[in-house]
Amino acid sequence: MTELEKMLAGQLYDPSDPELSRMRLKTRKLARRYNLTDEDEPAVQLAILRELLPACQEPPLLQAPIYFDYGCNTHFGKFSGANFNFTCLDVCPVYIGDNVMIGPNVTLATPMHPLLPEERNVRQRPDGSWYNLEYAKPITIEDDCWLASNVVVCGGVTVGRGSVIGAGSVVTRDIPPHSLAVGNPCRVIRRLTEKDRMQLNP
Numbered sequence: 001m002t003e004l005e006k007m008l009a010g011q012l013y014d015p016s017d018p019e020l021s022r023m024r025l026k027t028r029k030l031a032r033r034y035n036l037t038d039e040d041e042p043a044v045q046l047a048i049l050r051e052l053l054p055a056c057q058e059p060p061l062l063q064a065p066i067y068f069d070y071g072c073n074t075h076f077g078k079f080s081g082a083n084f085n086f087t088c089l090d091v092c093p094v095y096i097g098d099n100v101m102i103g104p105n106v107t108l109a110t111p112m113h114p115l116l117p118e119e120r121n122v123r124q125r126p127d128g129s130w131y132n133l134e135y136a137k138p139i140t141i142e143d144d145c146w147l148a149s150n151v152v153v154c155g156g157v158t159v160g161r162g163s164v165i166g167a168g169s170v171v172t173r174d175i176p177p178h179s180l181a182v183g184n185p186c187r188v189i190r191r192l193t194e195k196d197r198m199q200l201n202p
Contacts, residue, residue, distance in 0.1 A: 012134070168182075169186040
């Protein structure tokens with residue numbers, strides 16, 4: 001298997017692999033280009049996003065600055081977007097559904113590192129170069145979710161449809177659909193119900 005194949009399969013892999021290094025460099029150059037654009041340049045932004053996020057049928061609304069590892073491993077649904085400082089470490093697939101709202105300073109982090117230091121630490125190849133090994137777990141944010149400001153979602157987590165994650169939460173385990181969840185570690189406070197519907201004046 002190539003290092004790319006290992007990475008996408010969730011196996012230990014070498015992130016210093018030349019193919020992966022080239023992919024990350026291309027992605028980060030595209031993100032930097034996007035981050036230098038303004039809202040009055042929608043055609044330029046759209047062209048960059050189509051190259052940065054090729055898996056998306058409709059590029060999301062992303063408020064610069066943005067940061068991605070690979071871009072090609074992130075899938076946005078329709079009418080989804082993120083506010084300032086969205087960081088997506090998409091070492092393996094990140095699935096973001098339709099109508100997902102992502103607040104400022106949110107991080108989706110798929111990379112994982114071995115718990116034992118002898119497996120995690122930098123090691124040396126026979127040619128004298130240095131490397132380490134990591135792996136990744138996918139993240140899924142289902143349709144109709146809202147991740148508030150400064151949320152961190154860790155690898156292997158699914159946030160169920162229609163859920164709200166409160167500001168500053170660190171999500172380390174799955175969140176059931178239609179839940180209000182907050183905290184570090186993030187915990188479900190209660191289920192969202194019809195009682196949460198806002199009655200707007202006519």
